[in-house]
Amino acid sequence: MGAVTPAKALTPAAPSPASPSTARAINDRLALRLLQEEGPLTATQLKAMTGLSRPSVADLVERLTGAGLIEVVGESGEQRRGPNARVYGIVARRAYLAALDVRTDSATAVVADLLGRPLAQAALPVDAVDEAVDVLEALAREAGADGLHTVVVGAPGLVAPAGELRSTAGLPAWHRDLVAALQRRLPAAVAVENETNLAALAEQRVGAARDLDSFVLLWLGAGVGAAVVLDGRLRRGASGGAGEIGFLPVPGTGRLPSATDCGGGFHALVGRDAVAALAAEHGWTGPVDEAVSGAAGEPFLDALAERLALGAAAVAAVLDPGCLVLAGELGHAGGPALASAVARRLTTLTPVPMEVRATTLGDSAVLTGARLAAREAAQADLFAP
Template sequence: MAPRGPSTPAPPTGPSPASPSTARAINDRLALRLLQEEGPLTAAQLKTRTGLSRPTVADLVERLARAGMIEVVGESGAQRRGPNARLYGIVARRAFLAALDVRTDSATAVVTDLLGRPLTRTALPVDAPEAAVAELRRAARVAGADELHTVAVGAPGLVSPATGELRDTTGLPAWHRELVAALQRQLPARVLVENETNLAAVAEQRLGAARDLDSFVLLWLGAGVGAAVVLDGRLRRGASGGAGEIGFLPVPGTVGLPSAADCGGGFHSLVGRDAVTALAAEHGFTGPAEEAVAGGAGEPFLDALAERLALGAAAVAAVLDPGCVVLAGGLGLAGGPPLAARVAARLTDLTPVPTEVRATALGDDAVLEGARLAARDAAQDTLFTTA
């Protein structure tokens, strides 16, 4: 590029002033976010929280009401009756959403309104994607929805960060991918797919055990074993979506090494549900794994399980230094704080990296809660931008 001569004016520096339409869009989005996070507010409360002038707030309230985004939902008792006391809230029925928790042998769906409030819950048939979509449509109609705006699916397996596609993963039934394809093909809704453990981490950070943390690793302990990585407030998926495949982590105490197609011999072989059930049997307990972890198999069993869990947690701490590990899933919930305390104590002997260990606050419901939050956020991002 030729150099600019002395008579050529220099380009302006610093940000350009926003156009009136851009400023209105920014103000509208700010107001809608406040109404989502804090519930119904009066115009005076919106003025205080946004820092906008009274006329600007009056204009945006009128504009959002006309667009069908907000409505009067009551009056504030703390103010005199009349226009100044009107409480405005988001029109929750503006859009209906669905959250799906897809496991290896089951699928559960919750239909919500735009605020993410659950309206109906149903089990979807497996091995029959067309029937599963039909059941989801039926549940949506029960909730009062003609159509769904956004559907968020939490599923086991790798999800490509670039395309959002659920990859064909060895060991998972084909109907998982067929269900996602059927949802995308038959519904006018936007369909989002995310790894189940990642969604559990989102839920724990916003609603559960990690609400005060910017960095942590969630260990999902159930039929399978997985991990989700949150660092500096961001969910980290890795280059291929494989961050957190801790079931394949080679660890001492297993019979061999895992392979690209089989996590046998990896961390999964020590702390998956079948492994925990077998460990409990060695300690004389023959009941379900969750009952064993809840204390039914005795303290020696819990010490042995904590030893195994600490191996994986120590590897996580050494590589990522997350500051905290959350024991999640059904087994993490069953073990609760007593199991977390045992793992933390053993962890101090295995790594110099300070690492807190916490028990899940949500258990198995974390995946569905994470999917519900993902659907709500995606729908609001779209609707709040176009309001």
């Protein structure tokens, strides 16, 4: 093969000017993003934020209004009455969304508008998947929707990059049956995502990680899982298995995990049953959430922090995310006190610095993340050029 001439290899091609239709599409998407992120705006505010000329802003407002994507939602008190005083906002009723938080033994659904604002919420029956879809459809009607545009399901277990919920140990069959029933019966785009990933999305957008580009969320509940966000992006891994930290081999379990059993891994130390047993060793017989919140005493909390730091140290050594967010029922119960105890223990286990924070969203994180994901998917579809 002949050598490549350096000058040709390094000289970029001259950019092609955007066509008028492409430029309009770019401007429209920019305006819609600003309206979604900043709230209702006047044409004058859109002009200042976009840098577009007044005629260009007038044209895009007319196009977006004609497409039924934005509407006048009020008048600005800072402007005199007239066209410049009109405040424009996204038409929230243009599409309705549903978010589902599906646990091993329960399911909750919320219906929201195109802005992601929750309108109605209810528990869904488990096992009876067709009945669950019936309840979701009734919930949509209660919210004023004739139908749903996008549905996002948060579920435990592996989710392949293509969106397929894969079988893992302890995952009930009705999880996959429910997703299939939703796809079969609803004229909506139905997507499934790992629950911990959705919790991380929520913490990144509106929770404890709002100011971070990189962090790992550690979900502590009946099981244990992790979500990895690096450089602002959720990382799923080649097979969707990134964050299956319950299978991480750690000292203190007495055995090793297997491909089908995480009982010998990190799960055996910090899963809900393991934490309850640890609390009992410290003389606590009450609810495990209360033990983690501090009722079982400081020696118990230090022992739990010791266990959590084992997994956190491995995360720090391999990923160096800079921050660990403790989430899930137990992470929420432990709050800042547990986070501080884990951070103190980490300083003795790894030279890699890692801040530890407690969730600010608690048990609502999965539903919140599912709503955000549904909103983004629906807007990407409806706002496409």
